[in-house]
Amino acid sequence: MGVIRRTGLFVLQVNPILCDSFGHCAELAPDLVHLDEWGYPIISSEPVPMADIGAYESARYAERGCPRKALHIAKIHPPAPEPVSRGRGRV
Ligand code: SF4
Numbered sequence: 001m002g003v004i005r006r007t008g009l010f011v012l013q014v015n016p017i018l019c020d021s022f023g024h025c026a027e028l029a030p031d032l033v034h035l036d037e038w039g040y041p042i043i044s045s046e047p048v049p050m051a052d053i054g055a056y057e058s059a060r061y062a063e064r065g066c067p068r069k070a071l072h073i074a075k076i077h078p079p080a081p082e083p084v085s086r087g088r089g090r091v
Contacts, residue, residue: 009047009076012059016040018070028065029058045075 013035014025021039032055034042048055056073056074 001066006050006053006056008078009054009057010059011045011047011074012043012062013072013074014041014043015070018068020068022067025062025066025071028054029062031055032058033062041071050075056065066087 001037012029019040023035023039025041026033026035032048033044048059050056059071059073060073063073
């Protein structure tokens, strides 16, 4: 059995045009989604590590459970490391 490594970050995003403000997402992902006074989701734009399994699963529940398909998990991959120059290295 293989091991799944979760690297990178994600952000749960909402499309406010599609959202109907019913607030189901706040029940599915209470750690990520809060509602404003009209029931529209307030979601932090701070990236969350993919390794945070609980947060990622909550985001997936919310994304799948949104009746208007207004939620999207945007995956953010860290920049590739700088290439290591070889040749004229240490003397
Ligand atoms: S579940 Fe979807 S439609 Fe309902 S408030 Fe959340 S984002 Fe909006």
